Amino acid sequence: MEPDNKIKCKLKCEIVTPEGLKYDDCAIMVVVPGKVGELGILPRHAPIVSRIVIGKVMVKGEDGSRERFAVGDGYVKVQYDRLLLTVDTAERASEIDVERSRKALARAEGWLERARHGDSSVDTNRAYSSMHRARNRLKVAGAE
Protein backbone atom coordinates (compact mmCIF):
# COMPACT_ATOMS: atom_id res chain seq x y z
CA MET A 1 0.00 0.00 0.00
CA GLU A 2 1.37 3.39 -0.98
CA PRO A 3 1.29 6.26 1.45
CA ASP A 4 -1.89 7.94 0.24
CA ASN A 5 -2.27 10.61 2.87
CA LYS A 6 -3.96 13.04 0.55
CA ILE A 7 -5.19 15.15 3.41
CA LYS A 8 -2.03 15.66 5.37
CA CYS A 9 -2.57 13.98 8.71
CA LYS A 10 -0.22 13.33 11.54
CA LEU A 11 -1.96 10.02 11.96
CA LYS A 12 -4.89 8.95 9.82
CA CYS A 13 -7.30 6.78 11.75
CA GLU A 14 -9.99 4.61 10.17
CA ILE A 15 -12.32 2.26 12.02
CA VAL A 16 -14.06 -0.21 9.70
CA THR A 17 -16.80 -2.66 10.69
CA PRO A 18 -19.11 -4.88 8.62
CA GLU A 19 -21.72 -2.17 9.08
CA GLY A 20 -19.52 0.47 7.50
CA LEU A 21 -16.90 3.08 8.31
CA LYS A 22 -17.29 4.21 11.93
CA TYR A 23 -14.47 6.74 12.10
CA ASP A 24 -12.32 8.38 9.47
CA ASP A 25 -10.33 11.37 10.59
CA CYS A 26 -6.97 12.72 11.65
CA ALA A 27 -5.64 11.94 15.10
CA ILE A 28 -2.56 12.53 17.19
CA MET A 29 -2.85 9.45 19.34
CA VAL A 30 -4.85 6.23 19.30
CA VAL A 31 -4.96 3.63 22.08
CA VAL A 32 -6.18 0.17 21.08
CA PRO A 33 -6.70 -3.06 23.05
CA GLY A 34 -4.11 -5.41 21.54
CA LYS A 35 -4.06 -9.09 22.29
CA VAL A 36 -0.85 -8.80 24.24
CA GLY A 37 -1.82 -5.58 25.99
CA GLU A 38 -2.89 -2.04 25.28
CA LEU A 39 -1.11 -0.36 22.41
CA GLY A 40 -0.64 3.38 22.24
CA ILE A 41 -0.05 4.47 18.66
CA LEU A 42 1.54 7.84 17.97
CA PRO A 43 2.53 9.37 14.63
CA ARG A 44 5.61 7.78 13.01
CA HIS A 45 4.93 4.47 14.69
CA ALA A 46 6.77 1.46 13.26
CA PRO A 47 4.66 -0.71 10.92
CA ILE A 48 2.67 -3.15 13.00
CA VAL A 49 -0.17 -5.63 12.65
CA SER A 50 -1.86 -6.81 15.82
CA ARG A 51 -4.88 -8.77 16.95
CA ILE A 52 -7.47 -6.66 18.73
CA VAL A 53 -9.60 -8.05 21.53
CA ILE A 54 -12.85 -6.81 23.05
CA GLY A 55 -12.08 -3.53 24.78
CA LYS A 56 -11.86 0.23 24.56
CA VAL A 57 -10.39 2.33 21.79
CA MET A 58 -9.48 5.93 22.50
CA VAL A 59 -8.83 8.36 19.68
CA LYS A 60 -7.31 11.74 20.46
CA GLY A 61 -8.14 14.10 17.63
CA GLU A 62 -5.88 16.85 16.31
CA ASP A 63 -7.89 19.42 18.22
CA GLY A 64 -7.26 17.52 21.44
CA SER A 65 -10.77 16.07 21.64
CA ARG A 66 -11.08 12.50 22.85
CA GLU A 67 -13.46 9.91 21.49
CA ARG A 68 -14.02 6.50 22.97
CA PHE A 69 -15.31 3.37 21.24
CA ALA A 70 -16.29 -0.04 22.53
CA VAL A 71 -14.90 -2.55 20.03
CA GLY A 72 -15.13 -6.28 19.45
CA ASP A 73 -12.65 -8.74 17.96
CA GLY A 74 -10.49 -7.65 15.07
CA TYR A 75 -7.15 -6.44 13.78
CA VAL A 76 -5.17 -3.25 13.60
CA LYS A 77 -2.61 -2.31 10.98
CA VAL A 78 -0.38 0.73 11.15
CA GLN A 79 1.79 1.82 8.27
CA TYR A 80 2.85 5.18 6.82
CA ASP A 81 1.06 7.07 9.60
CA ARG A 82 -2.18 5.38 8.66
CA LEU A 83 -4.01 3.32 11.23
CA LEU A 84 -6.58 0.81 10.04
CA LEU A 85 -8.75 -0.76 12.66
CA THR A 86 -10.82 -3.65 11.28
CA VAL A 87 -13.21 -4.92 13.96
CA ASP A 88 -16.48 -6.84 13.99
CA THR A 89 -18.24 -4.17 16.08
CA ALA A 90 -17.46 -0.60 17.10
CA GLU A 91 -19.76 1.67 19.05
CA ARG A 92 -19.08 5.26 19.97
CA ALA A 93 -19.32 5.72 23.74
CA SER A 94 -22.06 8.32 23.32
CA GLU A 95 -24.13 5.96 21.15
CA ILE A 96 -24.11 2.97 23.47
CA ASP A 97 -27.55 1.93 24.63
CA VAL A 98 -26.88 1.39 28.34
CA GLU A 99 -30.30 -0.12 29.04
CA ARG A 100 -29.87 -2.70 26.27
CA SER A 101 -26.36 -3.57 27.38
CA ARG A 102 -27.59 -4.11 30.97
CA LYS A 103 -30.27 -6.46 29.67
CA ALA A 104 -27.76 -8.34 27.50
CA LEU A 105 -25.46 -8.69 30.51
CA ALA A 106 -28.28 -10.03 32.70
CA ARG A 107 -29.29 -12.47 29.96
CA ALA A 108 -25.74 -13.78 29.51
CA GLU A 109 -25.32 -14.18 33.26
CA GLY A 110 -28.61 -16.07 33.33
CA TRP A 111 -27.34 -18.49 30.71
CA LEU A 112 -24.13 -19.09 32.63
CA GLU A 113 -26.09 -19.63 35.84
CA ARG A 114 -28.17 -22.27 34.08
CA ALA A 115 -25.04 -23.88 32.66
CA ARG A 116 -23.63 -24.13 36.19
CA HIS A 117 -26.73 -26.06 37.19
CA GLY A 118 -26.10 -28.62 34.51
CA ASP A 119 -28.16 -27.26 31.59
CA SER A 120 -26.21 -28.64 28.64
CA SER A 121 -28.25 -26.74 26.04
CA VAL A 122 -26.36 -23.54 26.89
CA ASP A 123 -23.53 -22.51 24.58
CA THR A 124 -21.14 -21.37 27.29
CA ASN A 125 -18.59 -19.93 24.86
CA ARG A 126 -21.21 -17.72 23.35
CA ALA A 127 -22.58 -16.74 26.75
CA TYR A 128 -19.12 -15.76 27.99
CA SER A 129 -18.49 -13.78 24.86
CA SER A 130 -21.75 -11.83 25.09
CA MET A 131 -21.18 -11.21 28.81
CA HIS A 132 -17.74 -9.90 27.98
CA ARG A 133 -19.09 -7.65 25.26
CA ALA A 134 -21.91 -6.29 27.39
CA ARG A 135 -19.51 -5.52 30.29
CA ASN A 136 -17.18 -3.78 27.88
CA ARG A 137 -19.96 -1.62 26.47
CA LEU A 138 -21.06 -0.61 29.95
CA LYS A 139 -17.51 0.16 30.96
CA VAL A 140 -16.85 2.31 27.91
CA ALA A 141 -20.16 4.13 28.39
CA GLY A 142 -19.06 4.79 31.98
CA ALA A 143 -22.09 3.04 33.45
CA GLU A 144 -20.36 0.40 35.50
Place this chain on the structure above:
Amino acid sequence: MAQLQDISRRIASVSNTRKTTKAMEMVAGARLRRAQARIESLRPYAERMIELMQEVARHADTSEKFALLETHEEEKRVGIVMLTGDRGLAGAFNSNILRHGLELHDSILAEGKEVVWVVIGKKGCSTMRFRGHSLSEGIEGITDRPKYTDAAGIAKTIVDMYANYELDKVHLVYNHFKTPMEQVVTDQVVLPMGGEVAEVIAAAEAEGATEGDFIYEPNAAAILNDLLPTYVDTALYRALLESTASEHGARMTAMRSASENAEEMIEHLTLQMNRARQAAITQEILEVVAGAEALA
Protein backbone atom coordinates in the same frame (compact mmCIF):
# COMPACT_ATOMS: atom_id res chain seq x y z
CA MET B 1 -80.10 -7.49 -10.87
CA ALA B 2 -78.56 -10.28 -8.81
CA GLN B 3 -75.74 -10.63 -11.30
CA LEU B 4 -74.96 -6.95 -11.08
CA GLN B 5 -74.54 -7.13 -7.33
CA ASP B 6 -72.30 -10.19 -7.61
CA ILE B 7 -69.99 -8.41 -9.99
CA SER B 8 -69.74 -5.28 -7.89
CA ARG B 9 -68.99 -7.38 -4.84
CA ARG B 10 -66.18 -9.10 -6.73
CA ILE B 11 -64.78 -5.76 -7.84
CA ALA B 12 -64.69 -4.62 -4.22
CA SER B 13 -62.91 -7.80 -3.18
CA VAL B 14 -60.31 -7.62 -5.97
CA SER B 15 -59.58 -3.97 -5.26
CA ASN B 16 -59.02 -4.83 -1.60
CA THR B 17 -56.53 -7.48 -2.68
CA ARG B 18 -54.84 -4.91 -4.86
CA LYS B 19 -54.50 -2.56 -1.91
CA THR B 20 -52.70 -5.30 0.02
CA THR B 21 -50.37 -6.26 -2.81
CA LYS B 22 -49.59 -2.59 -3.53
CA ALA B 23 -48.73 -2.02 0.12
CA MET B 24 -46.52 -5.11 0.20
CA GLU B 25 -44.78 -3.95 -2.95
CA MET B 26 -43.97 -0.58 -1.37
CA VAL B 27 -42.75 -2.13 1.89
CA ALA B 28 -40.56 -4.61 0.00
CA GLY B 29 -39.17 -1.75 -2.08
CA ALA B 30 -38.20 0.25 1.00
CA ARG B 31 -36.61 -2.78 2.67
CA LEU B 32 -34.78 -3.64 -0.51
CA ARG B 33 -33.10 -0.24 -0.54
CA ARG B 34 -32.04 -0.70 3.07
CA ALA B 35 -30.67 -4.18 2.36
CA GLN B 36 -28.72 -2.89 -0.63
CA ALA B 37 -27.21 -0.12 1.49
CA ARG B 38 -26.05 -2.73 4.00
CA ILE B 39 -24.32 -4.74 1.26
CA GLU B 40 -22.56 -1.55 0.26
CA SER B 41 -21.39 -0.85 3.81
CA LEU B 42 -19.85 -4.30 4.08
CA ARG B 43 -17.62 -3.78 1.05
CA PRO B 44 -14.82 -1.74 2.69
CA TYR B 45 -14.61 -4.24 5.56
CA ALA B 46 -14.35 -7.20 3.17
CA GLU B 47 -11.70 -5.42 1.10
CA ARG B 48 -9.62 -4.56 4.15
CA MET B 49 -9.84 -8.15 5.29
CA ILE B 50 -8.39 -9.46 2.03
CA GLU B 51 -5.69 -6.77 2.05
CA LEU B 52 -4.74 -7.72 5.56
CA MET B 53 -4.67 -11.38 4.63
CA GLN B 54 -2.32 -10.69 1.72
CA GLU B 55 -0.06 -8.68 3.96
CA VAL B 56 0.02 -11.29 6.71
CA ALA B 57 0.30 -14.31 4.39
CA ARG B 58 3.42 -12.78 2.89
CA HIS B 59 5.13 -12.83 6.25
CA ALA B 60 3.61 -15.93 7.77
CA ASP B 61 5.36 -19.25 7.86
CA THR B 62 3.12 -21.01 5.35
CA SER B 63 4.86 -24.34 5.79
CA GLU B 64 2.62 -24.57 8.81
CA LYS B 65 -0.73 -26.14 7.98
CA PHE B 66 -4.00 -24.30 8.41
CA ALA B 67 -6.96 -26.56 9.16
CA LEU B 68 -9.43 -24.54 7.06
CA LEU B 69 -7.26 -24.62 3.94
CA GLU B 70 -6.65 -28.35 4.11
CA THR B 71 -8.72 -30.65 1.93
CA HIS B 72 -9.79 -33.74 3.84
CA GLU B 73 -8.48 -36.93 2.31
CA GLU B 74 -11.74 -38.75 2.67
CA GLU B 75 -15.00 -36.95 1.95
CA LYS B 76 -17.67 -38.60 4.01
CA ARG B 77 -19.89 -35.91 5.43
CA VAL B 78 -20.85 -32.88 3.37
CA GLY B 79 -22.55 -29.87 4.93
CA ILE B 80 -25.13 -27.80 3.07
CA VAL B 81 -25.83 -24.35 4.45
CA MET B 82 -29.04 -23.22 2.81
CA LEU B 83 -30.38 -19.67 3.10
CA THR B 84 -34.13 -19.21 2.66
CA GLY B 85 -36.57 -16.59 3.91
CA ASP B 86 -38.86 -16.46 6.94
CA ARG B 87 -41.84 -15.44 4.85
CA GLY B 88 -43.53 -16.50 1.66
CA LEU B 89 -45.25 -14.46 -1.06
CA ALA B 90 -41.95 -13.77 -2.74
CA GLY B 91 -42.36 -15.50 -6.07
CA ALA B 92 -39.95 -18.34 -6.67
CA PHE B 93 -37.42 -17.06 -4.10
CA ASN B 94 -37.74 -19.94 -1.62
CA SER B 95 -38.62 -22.69 -4.05
CA ASN B 96 -35.58 -22.05 -6.28
CA ILE B 97 -33.25 -22.43 -3.32
CA LEU B 98 -35.03 -25.51 -2.02
CA ARG B 99 -34.95 -27.14 -5.44
CA HIS B 100 -31.23 -26.57 -5.79
CA GLY B 101 -30.54 -27.71 -2.24
CA LEU B 102 -32.45 -30.94 -2.71
CA GLU B 103 -30.74 -31.65 -6.04
CA LEU B 104 -27.38 -31.14 -4.38
CA HIS B 105 -28.47 -33.42 -1.55
CA ASP B 106 -29.45 -36.17 -4.01
CA SER B 107 -26.20 -35.95 -5.93
CA ILE B 108 -24.18 -36.15 -2.69
CA LEU B 109 -26.15 -39.17 -1.53
CA ALA B 110 -25.64 -40.77 -4.95
CA GLU B 111 -21.89 -40.54 -4.36
CA GLY B 112 -22.39 -42.51 -1.17
CA LYS B 113 -21.77 -39.60 1.19
CA GLU B 114 -23.72 -38.20 4.08
CA VAL B 115 -25.41 -34.78 4.14
CA VAL B 116 -25.51 -32.48 7.17
CA TRP B 117 -28.10 -29.73 6.89
CA VAL B 118 -27.81 -26.22 8.26
CA VAL B 119 -30.93 -24.34 7.21
CA ILE B 120 -31.64 -20.67 7.80
CA GLY B 121 -35.14 -19.26 7.39
CA LYS B 122 -38.53 -20.47 8.54
CA LYS B 123 -39.64 -21.48 5.04
CA GLY B 124 -36.65 -23.72 4.46
CA CYS B 125 -36.77 -25.26 7.93
CA SER B 126 -40.44 -26.20 7.75
CA THR B 127 -40.19 -27.62 4.23
CA MET B 128 -37.15 -29.72 5.10
CA ARG B 129 -38.70 -31.03 8.32
CA PHE B 130 -41.93 -31.80 6.47
CA ARG B 131 -39.96 -33.85 3.99
CA GLY B 132 -38.42 -35.82 6.81
CA HIS B 133 -34.86 -34.46 6.75
CA SER B 134 -33.21 -33.98 10.09
CA LEU B 135 -31.51 -30.61 10.46
CA SER B 136 -28.24 -30.25 12.30
CA GLU B 137 -29.19 -26.58 12.78
CA GLY B 138 -32.43 -24.84 11.89
CA ILE B 139 -32.25 -21.11 12.46
CA GLU B 140 -35.32 -18.90 12.17
CA GLY B 141 -36.04 -15.25 12.64
CA ILE B 142 -32.75 -13.67 11.57
CA THR B 143 -33.27 -13.10 7.84
CA ASP B 144 -35.24 -9.90 8.24
CA ARG B 145 -32.26 -7.99 9.55
CA PRO B 146 -29.24 -10.29 9.69
CA LYS B 147 -26.59 -9.22 12.18
CA TYR B 148 -22.90 -9.87 11.88
CA THR B 149 -22.94 -11.74 15.18
CA ASP B 150 -25.62 -14.10 13.80
CA ALA B 151 -23.37 -14.92 10.87
CA ALA B 152 -20.33 -15.29 13.11
CA GLY B 153 -22.19 -17.69 15.41
CA ILE B 154 -23.29 -19.95 12.57
CA ALA B 155 -19.88 -19.76 10.90
CA LYS B 156 -18.18 -20.77 14.15
CA THR B 157 -20.30 -23.92 14.41
CA ILE B 158 -19.39 -24.93 10.85
CA VAL B 159 -15.72 -24.05 11.19
CA ASP B 160 -15.43 -26.06 14.42
CA MET B 161 -17.13 -29.06 12.83
CA TYR B 162 -14.77 -28.86 9.87
CA ALA B 163 -11.69 -28.55 12.05
CA ASN B 164 -12.83 -31.58 14.08
CA TYR B 165 -13.37 -33.67 10.94
CA GLU B 166 -17.11 -33.85 11.57
CA LEU B 167 -17.57 -32.24 8.15
CA ASP B 168 -15.34 -32.74 5.14
CA LYS B 169 -16.78 -30.13 2.81
CA VAL B 170 -19.31 -27.31 3.15
CA HIS B 171 -21.56 -25.84 0.48
CA LEU B 172 -23.28 -22.49 0.90
CA VAL B 173 -26.47 -22.21 -1.16
CA TYR B 174 -28.13 -18.79 -1.39
CA ASN B 175 -29.80 -16.32 -3.73
CA HIS B 176 -27.25 -13.90 -5.09
CA PHE B 177 -28.71 -10.43 -5.62
CA LYS B 178 -28.20 -9.35 -9.21
CA THR B 179 -30.98 -6.85 -9.84
CA PRO B 180 -34.28 -6.37 -8.02
CA MET B 181 -35.87 -8.53 -10.73
CA GLU B 182 -33.18 -11.15 -10.93
CA GLN B 183 -31.82 -13.48 -8.29
CA VAL B 184 -29.21 -16.06 -9.10
CA VAL B 185 -29.07 -19.26 -7.08
CA THR B 186 -25.44 -19.55 -6.04
CA ASP B 187 -23.66 -22.63 -4.78
CA GLN B 188 -20.35 -21.79 -3.18
CA VAL B 189 -17.94 -24.17 -1.48
CA VAL B 190 -16.84 -22.32 1.67
CA LEU B 191 -14.80 -25.10 3.27
CA PRO B 192 -12.12 -26.10 2.51
CA MET B 193 -11.36 -22.49 1.67
CA GLY B 194 -10.53 -21.98 -1.95
CA GLY B 195 -10.95 -19.20 -4.50
CA GLU B 196 -9.81 -15.79 -3.43
CA VAL B 197 -8.13 -16.90 -0.22
CA ALA B 198 -6.25 -19.81 -1.78
CA GLU B 199 -5.01 -17.45 -4.50
CA VAL B 200 -3.83 -14.92 -1.96
CA ILE B 201 -1.98 -17.55 0.04
CA ALA B 202 -0.51 -19.23 -3.04
CA ALA B 203 0.70 -15.88 -4.37
CA ALA B 204 2.31 -15.11 -1.04
CA GLU B 205 3.99 -18.52 -1.01
CA ALA B 206 5.31 -18.05 -4.54
CA GLU B 207 6.69 -14.66 -3.65
CA GLY B 208 8.45 -16.11 -0.65
CA ALA B 209 8.82 -14.42 2.69
CA THR B 210 9.91 -10.84 2.14
CA GLU B 211 11.98 -8.99 4.66
CA GLY B 212 9.53 -8.47 7.47
CA ASP B 213 9.42 -4.79 8.24
CA PHE B 214 6.17 -5.29 10.15
CA ILE B 215 5.89 -6.11 13.79
CA TYR B 216 3.32 -8.85 14.30
CA GLU B 217 1.56 -9.33 17.57
CA PRO B 218 1.44 -12.14 18.55
CA ASN B 219 2.95 -13.43 15.22
CA ALA B 220 2.04 -13.60 11.55
CA ALA B 221 0.98 -17.26 11.51
CA ALA B 222 -1.28 -16.82 14.54
CA ILE B 223 -2.93 -13.77 12.98
CA LEU B 224 -3.47 -15.63 9.72
CA ASN B 225 -4.92 -18.54 11.67
CA ASP B 226 -7.47 -16.15 13.18
CA LEU B 227 -8.12 -14.33 9.92
CA LEU B 228 -9.21 -17.45 8.05
CA PRO B 229 -12.33 -18.12 10.16
CA THR B 230 -13.09 -14.39 10.11
CA TYR B 231 -13.16 -14.67 6.34
CA VAL B 232 -15.78 -17.44 6.61
CA ASP B 233 -17.82 -15.18 8.94
CA THR B 234 -17.69 -12.40 6.38
CA ALA B 235 -18.62 -14.71 3.50
CA LEU B 236 -21.63 -15.99 5.42
CA TYR B 237 -22.68 -12.50 6.50
CA ARG B 238 -22.45 -11.33 2.92
CA ALA B 239 -24.55 -14.27 1.73
CA LEU B 240 -27.16 -13.45 4.39
CA LEU B 241 -27.33 -9.84 3.24
CA GLU B 242 -27.54 -10.88 -0.40
CA SER B 243 -30.29 -13.34 0.41
CA THR B 244 -32.29 -10.69 2.29
CA ALA B 245 -31.94 -8.22 -0.57
CA SER B 246 -32.95 -10.94 -3.04
CA GLU B 247 -35.97 -11.83 -0.97
CA HIS B 248 -37.23 -8.25 -0.92
CA GLY B 249 -36.50 -7.88 -4.63
CA ALA B 250 -38.39 -11.07 -5.44
CA ARG B 251 -41.30 -10.04 -3.25
CA MET B 252 -41.45 -6.61 -4.81
CA THR B 253 -41.54 -8.09 -8.32
CA ALA B 254 -44.11 -10.71 -7.39
CA MET B 255 -46.34 -8.15 -5.71
CA ARG B 256 -46.04 -5.76 -8.63
CA SER B 257 -47.28 -8.37 -11.07
CA ALA B 258 -50.03 -9.35 -8.63
CA SER B 259 -51.15 -5.71 -8.49
CA GLU B 260 -51.11 -5.51 -12.26
CA ASN B 261 -53.18 -8.66 -12.55
CA ALA B 262 -55.67 -7.29 -10.05
CA GLU B 263 -55.95 -4.08 -12.03
CA GLU B 264 -56.62 -6.01 -15.21
CA MET B 265 -59.26 -8.04 -13.47
CA ILE B 266 -60.95 -4.91 -12.13
CA GLU B 267 -61.06 -3.44 -15.64
CA HIS B 268 -62.54 -6.62 -17.02
CA LEU B 269 -65.14 -6.86 -14.26
CA THR B 270 -66.11 -3.21 -14.59
CA LEU B 271 -66.73 -3.72 -18.29
CA GLN B 272 -68.84 -6.76 -17.48
CA MET B 273 -70.77 -4.83 -14.86
CA ASN B 274 -71.50 -1.94 -17.20
CA ARG B 275 -72.74 -4.34 -19.86
CA ALA B 276 -75.01 -6.05 -17.38
CA ARG B 277 -76.32 -2.71 -16.14
CA GLN B 278 -77.03 -1.53 -19.68
CA ALA B 279 -78.79 -4.77 -20.47
CA ALA B 280 -80.91 -4.35 -17.35
CA ILE B 281 -81.84 -0.76 -18.30
CA THR B 282 -82.69 -1.77 -21.85
CA GLN B 283 -84.80 -4.55 -20.46
CA GLU B 284 -86.65 -2.15 -18.19
CA ILE B 285 -87.34 0.37 -21.00
CA LEU B 286 -88.65 -2.43 -23.17
CA GLU B 287 -90.94 -3.50 -20.39
CA VAL B 288 -92.24 0.08 -19.83
CA VAL B 289 -92.79 0.59 -23.57
CA ALA B 290 -94.53 -2.76 -23.90
CA GLY B 291 -96.73 -1.91 -20.91
CA ALA B 292 -97.67 1.51 -22.38
CA GLU B 293 -98.48 -0.07 -25.72
CA ALA B 294 -100.70 -2.63 -24.05
CA LEU B 295 -102.66 0.16 -22.33
CA ALA B 296 -103.05 2.25 -25.46
